[in-house]
Amino acid sequence: MEVILREDVEKLGSRGQVVKVKDGFARNYLLPRRIAITANEGNKKIVEQERQSWLRKEAKIKVDAEGQAQLLNGITLEFARKAGEEDHLFGSVTSGDIEEGLTKKGFNVDKKKIRLEEPIKVLGEHKVIIHLYKDVDAEITVNVVKEA
CATH class of the missing domain: 3.40.5.10 (Ribosomal protein L9, N-terminal domain)
Incomplete structure (x- = not known):
């Protein structure tokens, strides 16, 4: 048939x-x-x-997705977390945290579109890919610093 x-x-x-x-x-x-x-x-x-x-x-x-990707590229989010020796975090930075940070900066991104293979558990700069549409991705920088 x-x-x-x-x-x-x-x-x-x-x-x-x-x-x-x-x-x-x-x-x-x-x-x-x-x-x-x-x-x-x-x-x-x-x-x-x-x-x-x-x-x-x-x-x-x-x-629309390409326009949003141009705006998102180069954005840097900074998170302060408690860390132990050797710069390992006690908690982690998840896609939910990144979504919340982007919302505070005025971007509406669903956390399912944030491509984190696993939560960030180490201090430092991390590149994170946001998949906005089929062939449209944006790259942001997540900077995790030690909480004072």
Whole structure:
């Protein structure tokens, strides 16, 4: 059965693409969840219009993300934490702390977009990547200093 995908499906295809799938997969999974619609001429025209609208919307979101990335690049956040010997922190600096720091500076960034492999537990300067959109990343500096 041929269906038109209404959203991206991993290992199957992307939005607006016509794919051939087994009848059972289409009837029992894709169609009831409105992830896909049957591929006929009327639906192809509707999906093409939706796709054009979606592409315009995606372009606007990407431009906004690129603008925010330019503003974020070079931002430095400073956190004062208690530290023991050898500059190891008693606590840590997490993505939630970074989100809070960015909010205080006037940036609205979701903490899920902050790419920290693990919380920062050492004093010093650390580069942190913020993933704003598919191909748009910003890099900020997080400076962790010893609390007086």
